Structure formats: structure tokens, C-alpha cells
Amino acid sequence: MTGSTVGSATAARGLRWLGRWLLRAKCWLALLLLTAVTVWWLSQELILVAVVVAVGVSPGLVGATWVAASPRSFERLAAGPWRRLRWRRVITSRWEAVCRDAHLAERRRVERRSLTGERMITESWRCPRLARVRTTSHAMELIIRARSGQTVTELEAGAERIGSIFDAVAVRCWPVSGSTVAIELIMRDVLITPTIGTEPDGLVVDTVRLGRTQAGRDWLLPITGRHTLCVGASGSGKGSVLWGICCGLAPAVHADLVRLWGVDLKAGVELATGRHLFSAFARTADEAVRVLATLAEVTEQRGQAMAGRTRQHRPAPSDPLHVLVIDELAALTAYAPAEVKKEADRLLARILTQGRALGVVVVAFVQDPRKEIVGMRGLFTQTVALRLRSGEETSMVLGDGMAKLAPAHRISPATPGVGWLVEDTGSTDRVRADYWSDDQIRQVATRFRTGVQAVLITPTEPVDRQRERSRRVRTPKAGAA
Numbered sequence: 001m002t003g004s005t006v007g008s009a010t011a012a013r014g015l016r017w018l019g020r021w022l023l024r025a026k027c028w029l030a031l032l033l034l035t036a037v038t039v040w041w042l043s044q045e046l047i048l049v050a051v052v053v054a055v056g057v058s059p060g061l062v063g064a065t066w067v068a069a070s071p072r073s074f075e076r077l078a079a080g081p082w083r084r085l086r087w088r089r090v091i092t093s094r095w096e097a098v099c100r101d102a103h104l105a106e107r108r109r110v111e112r113r114s115l116t117g118e119r120m121i122t123e124s125w126r127c128p129r130l131a132r133v134r135t136t137s138h139a140m141e142l143i144i145r146a147r148s149g150q151t152v153t154e155l156e157a158g159a160e161r162i163g164s165i166f167d168a169v170a171v172r173c174w175p176v177s178g179s180t181v182a183i184e185l186i187m188r189d190v191l192i193t194p195t196i197g198t199e200p201d202g203l204v205v206d207t208v209r210l211g212r213t214q215a216g217r218d219w220l221l222p223i224t225g226r227h228t229l230c231v232g233a234s235g236s237g238k239g240s241v242l243w244g245i246c247c248g249l250a251p252a253v254h255a256d257l258v259r260l261w262g263v264d265l266k267a268g269v270e271l272a273t274g275r276h277l278f279s280a281f282a283r284t285a286d287e288a289v290r291v292l293a294t295l296a297e298v299t300e301q302r303g304q305a306m307a308g309r310t311r312q313h314r315p316a317p318s319d320p321l322h323v324l325v326i327d328e329l330a331a332l333t334a335y336a337p338a339e340v341k342k343e344a345d346r347l348l349a350r351i352l353t354q355g356r357a358l359g360v361v362v363v364a365f366v367q368d369p370r371k372e373i374v375g376m377r378g379l380f381t382q383t384v385a386l387r388l389r390s391g392e393e394t395s396m397v398l399g400d401g402m403a404k405l406a407p408a409h410r411i412s413p414a415t416p417g418v419g420w421l422v423e424d425t426g427s428t429d430r431v432r433a434d435y436w437s438d439d440q441i442r443q444v445a446t447r448f449r450t451g452v453q454a455v456l457i458t459p460t461e462p463v464d465r466q467r468e469r470s471r472r473v474r475t476p477k478a479g480a481a
Contacts, residue, residue: 014068021060032056075137084135087187091133091140091166099127102161104154106147128155131180138188139215140166146179155181170214174427186214191418197244197434199444200251205258205315208248210241211417211433219431221245224321225312225356227379228363229329230419231397232386237417238365239270240433241384242327243441245363246277249323250448253277257315259452261295261324263288265331274441276449278325280456285340288332292347293459295324295360299351302358313359322360324351329366334373343459345375352379369396384431386419387411398422406430 022029032053040049066074091098099105105127112120128150132143142162146155156173159181163171168185176182191214207220221228223245232238252258259279264271268283275281282288306313315321326332332344351360366374369388383397388411391403398406398420406420406428417433 010068014064017067018064080137087135087140088133095130102158104158138190140185142183159183172427174425190216191432195434197436203251205252210244214430227381229380230365230384231369236386240417240435243436244433247444250444253450254448256317258321264327270327273438274445276445279450279452280454285336289343290456294456296347296350299355299358299360324362326364329364330373384419384421
């Protein structure tokens, strides 16, 4: 950008803020005009009138200059604190009215007798208690304790109504205890603006940062002890999630605490960009079966070594966490040749059922979540739903009844990387993954390249099937001499 272009953009930003301030400060400007007229009528001095006007518009001018020069510091030091204070004041001062509108309050009529014996009826409202209000730059979190005789289910049913009262962008609700819930009101949609992924600066194994949640917090995805299935239509941003995981684990890959195994049957177009991060890489169906067979063997050997010693694997340089990354799972489990598909299903099911506690986890990506395409969908312990095609697909990925709570089928095609997930508490959250460019991926893969290349084995017939076949051979037929 040239200097003139930057200057024009800065001035335009300040003028836009000044225009919004003038529209909001109508009462202040009316008072300023009345004061200026009064000063002119009393003194007939233009200088005094000019001073009054200058003092009156100075907050707007100072704010516009600050926004133009440093919008981030203005948001952090002025606009953000003022907005959070206003949210807190509004919700605490109007809490009883909010509870009535949200159908959470109960009206009580009390009959009394006056000193003269007259019958008097008074009405009062019993409301759930607002225990605490926490505010961030984009959201409010309300801790609400149920009134006597009220259930947590009733509080959860009123969460959407509370959100509509405050014109919230989105609402989340989860139980804190048997009588208390937390309601998070997302007041500003921070996921509209995409963000660029940053090179990892620390060694992490258990979780990786993929982007942001709708509340503006970091989106941390657990990796250890989880099998992850990410489902999204074409162009929904699955590559952002994939490379967020691989690049987030890159320092651990370089330290041999993690080994990445890649399967990309689309000619390796996606994973080849970061090839140096993978200890094994499969471009064809036969190579993919060999990768699965090798990992199944790792699972078997590690299970024998851990038996009687520990129930949960802990990554170490000599005993790393193995992460199998499969781009477009359907190419392996649905569209491959029948023999390859059968063997791949057997090996992958074995890894999914046994590998989680043994330090062998799967991260798979697919477009079509139907059972005939992903037959082992139920074996994945966590799912991420990016943009989907229908409410039925949303229920397939996130669970029954989630099409209304987490409408992944309503995500705009203009926001790749946006998705929904279900947390361990049962609450839903909307997230957006950071975007990773090809140059960033190559840079991370070059800097944190793996020092280990796996030796792939050729899949063999299962031991149980060998024993059954040998038993049939040894057993004589009836009537044989």
C-alpha cells in the first residue's frame, strides 16, 4: 500500500466513527445547541459560543482521531470497557423484567389483612437469582441460580429468550450444578473476519490451537486420547482444520513426541505441501493399506508392552503419539476397490477401537457423512461439523436434535473454516479455523521436519482367520477313510 492509500483509509475510519458518534449523541448535541444559544443570548460573544461548541464536540473529535490513529488501543482502553460496563448495568438493572419476558419468573399473590380488617392482595415476582455477570470484549456470561421449585431444564429453555431480549448473535447454555446454569450471550460476531494461522512457538501434544470460538477465545482441540472426524462440504475449510492440527503439532513432531502418518488418495495434492512433517505418506490405495497395517502392528505391540503397567499412553521421545491424518476418508472406505476397501475397513476399525488409549489416534476428513460412506462414524470420539448440505447431515455428524442447536447447514459459503462442535459439557459452540497458506505450510514443514521415516509393512491375513482356515484343513470330513 502507498502512503496516500494508507492515509485515506485512516481518515475514512475516523470519519465513519465520528458519523456514528453524531448519530448516537443526539441528546448531547441538543443540549450543546441549547447551551450555545443561551450563552449567545446572555453575552453576545461569538468567542464564548465557539468555546462552548468546541468543548461540546471535543469528545467526538478526540475519539475519531484516536480511532484513526490506533483502533486497537481505542478498543482495548475505551470502547471495550465502556461497552462491557453498559452491558453489565443493563442486565443487572433490568433483571426482573428480563425474567418475566423470558418466562422464568413466577408471579405470587399474597393476601393480607390491614389494621382495619380490610382484605389486601399484593403481587410479587419470584425470579431466579443472577449470581454473577462476567463480560468480555464480545460476550456476556451469566451465572443463574434457579428459584425454589425451578429446574435446570426450565432455565435452559429460557436461554434463547434471554438472548433475543438482548439481541445476541448466538447463545450457549450449559449446567454448572444441579440448580445453576451458565448462559453465554455472544453480542458481536467475531468470526466474520478471517484470521491467518501463526507459526507455533511452543511444544504441545495434548491440544492444538486451531482458531477462535464465537466468544473470541482460542479454539483448542484435544488430540491425545481422541479420534476426530471433521465433516464439511467442498470449500467449507477442511484444509484449515487439517493444517491447523499438523502445523500445531509440528514442534512435537520435530522432537519425536508425535509422528504424523498421512493418507491422501487425491494424488497427494493436499498433504504433499507439508510432506516433511509426515513419517509415512500414502498417495494410492495400496500404500494406504500398508500405512494402516503398520499402525495396526504398532497398536498391537504397544498394547502388549503396556499390559499390566499402565492404562493410558504418555508420549515420550522414544514412544511417541501416532496421529493418522486421512484426507477424504470416503476415497478409502467407499470408493476404493472392493478388496482394498474390505482390508482398509478391517484395519481402520481395529485402530479406532484399540488405539485411543494406546497413543494411536485418527484425524479423518470427509464430505459425505452418510453411514454407507463412513460406516464406522460412531467410533470417532469427537466430531467437527463445517458447512453441511442439510439438517439431516448435521444430525448425522453432531447427534440427534443438534440441527436446531448447531445449524451447520446454515453456515454461509462465504465463511470457510466456520463450524460447530459439541463440547464435553454437552453445550454447542461455533468456531472458525485460521487460514494456512501454502507458503506458511512449507515454512513450518521445513523448520520442524521429522527425523523419522517409518518402514511400512505388507498387510497379512488376520491371525484368527489363519487359525480358522488351518482348523478346517486339519478336520477330516465325515465318512472319510
